[in-house]
Amino acid sequence: MRFMMVVIRKGYETATADAAPGAEAVARMMEYNKSLQKAGVLLGLDGLFPPSTGACVSYVDGTATVTDRPFAEAKEAIGGYWIIQVRSREEALEWARRAPMANNEIIEVRQIYERADFSIVVRKEAVQKAAEGFEELSNAAAAKA
Amino acid sequence: MSDTHKAIEAVWKIESTRLIAGIARVTRDIGIAEELAQDALVAALERWPDEGIPEKPAAWLMTAAKRRAIDALRRGRMLELKHGEIARELEFQQQRLGEAMDEALDQVIDDDVLRLIFTACHPVLAVEGRVALTLRLACGLTTAEIARSFLVPAKTLGQRIFRAKKTLSEAHVPFETPRGDDLRKRVESVLSVVYLIFNEGYTATSGEEWMRATLCVEAVRLGRRLAKLLPEEAEVYGLLALMELQASRAAARRGPNGEAVLLPEQDRSLWDYEQIQRGMAALDRAQKLGGGANSYTLQAAIAACHARANTAAETDWERIVLLYDALLQISPSPIVALNRAVAVGMAQGPAAGLHALDALAAETALANYHLLPSVRGDLLVKLGRYAEAREELQRALAMTDNAREQDLLSKKLKQAMFID
Numbered sequence: 001m002r003f004m005m006v007v008i009r010k011g012y013e014t015a016t017a018d019a020a021p022g023a024e025a026v027a028r029m030m031e032y033n034k035s036l037q038k039a040g041v042l043l044g045l046d047g048l049f050p051p052s053t054g055a056c057v058s059y060v061d062g063t064a065t066v067t068d069r070p071f072a073e074a075k076e077a078i079g080g081y082w083i084i085q086v087r088s089r090e091e092a093l094e095w096a097r098r099a100p101m102a103n104n105e106i107i108e109v110r111q112i113y114e115r116a117d118f119s120i121v122v123r124k125e126a127v128q129k130a131a132e133g134f135e136e137l138s139n140a141a142a143a144k145a
Numbered sequence: 146m147s148d149t150h151k152a153i154e155a156v157w158k159i160e161s162t163r164l165i166a167g168i169a170r171v172t173r174d175i176g177i178a179e180e181l182a183q184d185a186l187v188a189a190l191e192r193w194p195d196e197g198i199p200e201k202p203a204a205w206l207m208t209a210a211k212r213r214a215i216d217a218l219r220r221g222r223m224l225e226l227k228h229g230e231i232a233r234e235l236e237f238q239q240q241r242l243g244e245a246m247d248e249a250l251d252q253v254i255d256d257d258v259l260r261l262i263f264t265a266c267h268p269v270l271a272v273e274g275r276v277a278l279t280l281r282l283a284c285g286l287t288t289a290e291i292a293r294s295f296l297v298p299a300k301t302l303g304q305r306i307f308r309a310k311k312t313l314s315e316a317h318v319p320f321e322t323p324r325g326d327d328l329r330k331r332v333e334s335v336l337s338v339v340y341l342i343f344n345e346g347y348t349a350t351s352g353e354e355w356m357r358a359t360l361c362v363e364a365v366r367l368g369r370r371l372a373k374l375l376p377e378e379a380e381v382y383g384l385l386a387l388m389e390l391q392a393s394r395a396a397a398r399r400g401p402n403g404e405a406v407l408l409p410e411q412d413r414s415l416w417d418y419e420q421i422q423r424g425m426a427a428l429d430r431a432q433k434l435g436g437g438a439n440s441y442t443l444q445a446a447i448a449a450c451h452a453r454a455n456t457a458a459e460t461d462w463e464r465i466v467l468l469y470d471a472l473l474q475i476s477p478s479p480i481v482a483l484n485r486a487v488a489v490g491m492a493q494g495p496a497a498g499l500h501a502l503d504a505l506a507a508e509t510a511l512a513n514y515h516l517l518p519s520v521r522g523d524l525l526v527k528l529g530r531y532a533e534a535r536e537e538l539q540r541a542l543a544m545t546d547n548a549r550e551q552d553l554l555s556k557k558l559k560q561a562m563f564i565d
Contacts (some may be wrong), residue, residue, distance in 0.1 A: 038255065039159065040369035043419070085362065090155035 001111060002043065002085050003092040005099070008106040009079035013070045015050035028100040036084060036095065047080035076106070083112065149194045156202045157186055161285040164206050166257035172214070173320045175264055175282065176310035181217070185209035258283075259374045260320050262367075266335040269316045274309035275338045276345075281306055283370075284363045294357050295345065332375065336384050336441065339364050339371070343388050347395075361392050372427070379436025382427045386445035389424030390452055393417040405549045409457040421452045443472045462492035479508045487520055495527035515544035519554060526561050534561045 021029075036042035051069035058065050070077075086092050089111065096107045146154075161182060169178035188209040189202075199205040265278040276295075280286045286294075292302035323331040346360030368385040375381050397415035400406050428445045436442040447468045454460040469485035482505055490498020502521055511517045519541035525534035538558045545551060 038370065038373050040366035040373075043423070085366070087158060087359070087362075088151070088155055090151045091158055094152065094155045094159055 001087065001089070001092075002083060002114065003089075004110050004112055005082045005084065005092070005096050006108040006110065007079040007081060007099075007101070008076050008108060010076050010102075010104045012077040012079050013051050013074040015052065017050060017053045019050055025100070025102070032098065032100050033082075035098070036082065041084045041086055041091075041095065042082065043085050044083040045081065048078060051077045147194070149198070150190070152198055153186075153189055153193055156189075156198065156206075158285040160203045160206060161186075162258060162261065162283055163203065164210065165282055166261040167207060168210050168214070169261060169264075169320050170257050174314055175261060175278075175320065176314055179282065179310075181210045181213050182206070184213040188213075255374055256322055258370075260322050262335055262371070262374075263322060263331055264313065264318060264320055266331070266338045267313060267318050268331075268334050269318055270309050270312055272338070272341070274305055274312065275334070276341055277302060277305045278309045279338050279367070280342065280360075280363065283367060286363070294360050296357075332378055332380065335371065336380060339367050340384060340388070340441070342367070343391075347391060358395070361388075361395070364388060365392060372430075377434065379431045379434035380439050380441050382431035382434065383436050383439055383442030383445050386424045386427035386431055387441050387448060389420050389427060390445055390448035393420035393424060393452065403549075404552060407553075408451060413455065416452070424452065425449060438471060438475065440472065440476050443468050443475075447472075460491070462488050466492050479505060479510045479514075482508075483511065483514075483516060483520065490520075490524050490527075495524040499524045499528070513544055515541040515550065515554075517541075518544070519557075522557065522561070526557070531561050 033042065033045060036045075051071075051074075054069055056067045056069060056071075058067060084092060084095060086095065089109075092109050092111075096109050099107055101107065164185070165175065165178045165182045168181050169175045172178045172181070185206045189206060193199070262279065262283050265282050266275045270278070277291055280291045280294075281288065288303050288306060289299050292299040295302065322328075342360050343364035346357050346362075346364065365385070365388045368381070368388055371378075371381045372385050393416050394408070394411060396417065397411035397413065398406055406412075424445065428442065428449055431437070431439075431442040431445065437446075447465055450461050450465050450468070465488045466485065469481060469488055472481050473485060483502075486498055486501035486505065489501040499521070502517070502524065505511060505517065508517075518537040522534045522537035522541060525531070525537060535558060538554055538561060542551060542554045542558065545554070
């Protein structure tokens with residue numbers, strides 16, 4: 001089973017682009033990452049720049065609108081994630097418990113869909129349907145041309 | 146099971162290897178170390194449901210194990226000796242044991258974990274004993290879980306583990322990391338155990354498939370662990386690469402009805418490309434460490450050729466033939482030669498493949514191996530020699546009991562009839 005542990009950081013929404021954690025926090029995080037690695041459970045990890053360097057694209061009635069961050073009303077934002085492979089939800093929670101987080105920070109633990117979770121038959125049907133749809137589209141485009 | 150029990154089980158699965166390894170540093174006997182660790186687990190099961198899971202569960206378990214060790218020492222001594230003059234000696238022993246345990250508690254060093262794995266895979270043990278001990282001590286699986294995944298009764302597996310521990314104890318196998326020439330051989334033994342566990346899960350065709358499939362995951366995890374513990378050993382990365390690359394195809398290996406789907410027919414969109422990337426990174430590391438000509442690394446390099454091809458037709462068969470040539474050099478085996486012949490058939494045409502196969506006809510090890518006539522049959526079909534092909538496929542069919550293989554062969558046979 002794979003899980004994503006998503007770090008939700010207080011005050012990160014409004015952090016400046018060059019905001020960086022202190023050396024001590026970094027060292028503790030490295031130590032934690034190493035323990036995940038040594039246990040053979042770590043598949044991947046990344047830290048994210050503050051939201052101010054990104055933007056939101058929202059979709060309403062088929063129209064995509066870009067909104068710059070930060071949002072005034074938001075207090076916390078995703079700061080990064082780990083992907084781990086463990087044997088149970090409880091193991092994932094136990095690893096999350098051990099993360100060196102700052103006061104009031106949150107780790108959201110979410111299971112990742114495995115390929116085996118989708119029935120292959122369902123998948124095939126969906127792909128086939130999508131392909132048929134595509135064919136109709138291109139036929140329509142050809143008819144127009 | 147209550148939530149707390151599940152949480153305790155999770156802590157145990159995470160910590161048991163390091164805990165047993167740390168205690169074994171003091172006891173020098175992994176059987177005793179495991180018993181003490183189990184005692185500590187029992188203590189946790191008694192107390193954590195009321196007290197909550199401690200801040201540092203690993204340290205708690207180690208302290209509990211220490212207390213049990215001292216108790217055991219006291220009980221053992223009491224039986225042997227009378228009281229009085231011995232009391233001071235006993236006190237001294239307890240203190241020394243306590244100090245040693247405290248030290249082990251402070252830092253279970255990675256070497257302890259490595260020693261534990263080396264000991265569990267010690268050549269003095271029968272292979273099945275090595276496998277069982279490794280899953281139990283290095284992966285934290287219960288006897289019942291191991292028994293289920295190997296389709297044997299729990300009692301049988303319990304005895305297997307008991308015997309293995311006894312053998313280690315009687316042979317006075319030291320709790321240590323081998324050095325020099327010995328290290329290479331012992332690493333080989335560890336890797337072969339890991340690959341055996343992987344294959345047991347990978348080739349699962351019956352029984353509780355889900356449980357057996359977890360063996361693959363356990364083996365890969367152990368491989369990742371070993372790569373951290375032995376970062377300079379090329380073959381550790383070679384095996385890790387091989388397992389990641391093979392496991393990446395897991396979802397594509399079975400059709401909707403559970404039937405086997407061979408590599409050329411697999412839907413490559415079902416491959417796990419992140420896992421392939423991890424495999425490629427491990428392969429790269431193995432080659433950089435100078436392991437390019439080693440067995441697992443060569444096999445991984447072959448798997449990588451398949452992984453790189455977007456379609457079966459794009460497979461670099463010529464490179465695969467070269468890699469099989471190299472593999473045959475270091476570990477000559479009829480099975481490898483057979484696989485090479487298949488690759489030759491793909492790279493240079495069916496006639497060349499058939500020619501490579503002819504050299505194997507006298508191989509007694511393949512006399513009853515259904516894949517030999519099966520491969521011959523495939524090549525003959527491609528050459529348009531249908532009558533001969535049918536004969537070979539029929540021979541293959543008679544040689545296998547595996548229902549899925551039989552299905553596959555029957556299908557080919559029907560096709561050979563149809564084309565003719």
